[in-house]
Amino acid sequence: MSEDVEQTLRQHGFQVTAQRIAILRALSSHPHATADELAADVRASIGSISRQAVYDTLGLMVDKGLIRRIQPSGFTARYEDRVNDNHHHLICRSCDSLVDIDCATGDTPCLSAGDDHGFVIDEAEVIYWGYCPACRGKAAPAKPGSSPKSSTT
Amino acid sequence: MSEDVEQTLRQHGFQVTAQRIAILRALSSHPHATADELAADVRASIGSISRQAVYDTLGLMVDKGLIRRIQPSGFTARYEDRVNDNHHHLICRSCDSLVDIDCATGDTPCLSAGDDHGFVIDEAEVIYWGYCPACRGKAAPAKPGSSPKSSTT
DNA sequence: ACCAATTCTGGACTTAGTCAAGTATTTGCC
DNA sequence: GGCAAATACTTGACTAAGTCCAGAATTGGT
Numbered sequence: 001m002s003e004d005v006e007q008t009l010r011q012h013g014f015q016v017t018a019q020r021i022a023i024l025r026a027l028s029s030h031p032h033a034t035a036d037e038l039a040a041d042v043r044a045s046i047g048s049i050s051r052q053a054v055y056d057t058l059g060l061m062v063d064k065g066l067i068r069r070i071q072p073s074g075f076t077a078r079y080e081d082r083v084n085d086n087h088h089h090l091i092c093r094s095c096d097s098l099v100d101i102d103c104a105t106g107d108t109p110c111l112s113a114g115d116d117h118g119f120v121i122d123e124a125e126v127i128y129w130g131y132c133p134a135c136r137g138k139a140a141p142a143k144p145g146s147s148p149k150s151s152t153t
Numbered sequence: 154m155s156e157d158v159e160q161t162l163r164q165h166g167f168q169v170t171a172q173r174i175a176i177l178r179a180l181s182s183h184p185h186a187t188a189d190e191l192a193a194d195v196r197a198s199i200g201s202i203s204r205q206a207v208y209d210t211l212g213l214m215v216d217k218g219l220i221r222r223i224q225p226s227g228f229t230a231r232y233e234d235r236v237n238d239n240h241h242h243l244i245c246r247s248c249d250s251l252v253d254i255d256c257a258t259g260d261t262p263c264l265s266a267g268d269d270h271g272f273v274i275d276e277a278e279v280i281y282w283g284y285c286p287a288c289r290g291k292a293a294p295a296k297p298g299s300s301p302k303s304s305t306t
Numbered sequence: 307a308c309c310a311a312t313t314c315t316g317g318a319c320t321t322a323g324t325c326a327a328g329t330a331t332t333t334g335c336c
Numbered sequence: 337g338g339c340a341a342a343t344a345c346t347t348g349a350c351t352a353a354g355t356c357c358a359g360a361a362t363t364g365g366t
Binding site for chain 2: 116133
Binding site for chain 2: 347
């Protein structure tokens with residue numbers, strides 16, 4: 001299994017180092033982890049790693065499309081290794097839990113924006129906000145001034 | 154015109170203060186501004202304002218649905234006063250320009266997620282990533298290791 | 307095994323944002 | 337219009353996330 005990770009690294013043009021292997025493995029066991037959480041996980045397996053190495057590696061991997069970085073409003077950056085598989089994220093406003101969600105609409109649904117302003121669009125990132133089963137009852141904090149925010153789409 | 158802003162504040166249950174009026178007006182002339190940019194703008198019109206007042210006010214206004222906060226990956230939080238009008242955002246990966254974009258798909262399109270995991274979804278936030286007309290030619294930084302990232306949807 | 311290129315470390319630094327205590331302003335009421 | 341209670345604002349210290357830099361260590365091709 002360590003070989004798989006090594007393979008992946010080489011295929012994407014990375015030098016193979018203990019740190020990178022550890023980061024990648026940490027990521028696959030902790031999807032949606034923050035840089036610090038990954039660092040902690042890596043330290044548990046490797047002994048130690050510098051913060052800089054973590055940020056450098058994650059940054060490079062994101063650039064090469066090996067992993068994905070997400071950063072919803074109010075959260076610090078999170079990373080995941082599910083990539084190129086057409087999924088989105090669903091976040092509970094109350095307890096901050098974050099789950100993956102597959103897009104119902106086929107292959108490139110949301111890519112059809114109205115007027116694209118001349119941009120070449122290569123990705124549509126969707127974040128669904130709401131309340132998870134556990135918080136659904138207890139929370140529902142009836143936003144006072146505003147209408148129930150029906151179709152922010 | 155100052156009266157409009159006052160009205161809006163009262164309607165949403167706010168006390169009316171010079172700072173709040175100034176923030177709201179700054180926001181309508183600078184859509185997608187950061188907290189610091191707004192503070193600077195307010196200082197230009199009012200003389201001075203504390204950072205805390207800016208954050209407090211923006212936070213309250215977001216809570217009451219008067220304004221919206223967006224924070225794309227790699228950006229600091231931005232605020233806008235277009236609210237409840239079903240629009241999304243389009244960002245250039247190269248020059249970071251950010252434009253509004255209306256959703257083509259009608260009223261509550263992207264709200265139809267596949268399996269909602271039992272969540273009650275009240276908002277679907279969409280961010281389109283790509284290259285603006287100006288950067289389209291010059292940038293296109295041919296992501297090496299990864300396939301052209303066709304349908305991240 | 308050696309050398310150049312790449313990567314990692316450690317520490318200082320920056321930026322965005324929060325906390326808490328005290329002061330000022332607003333607003334409802336007389 | 338004046339007063340008190342509630343609300344808002346200011347100041348300054350603090351935290352967390354992330355960046356910068358220079359030097360040491362590792363990797364991988366020969």
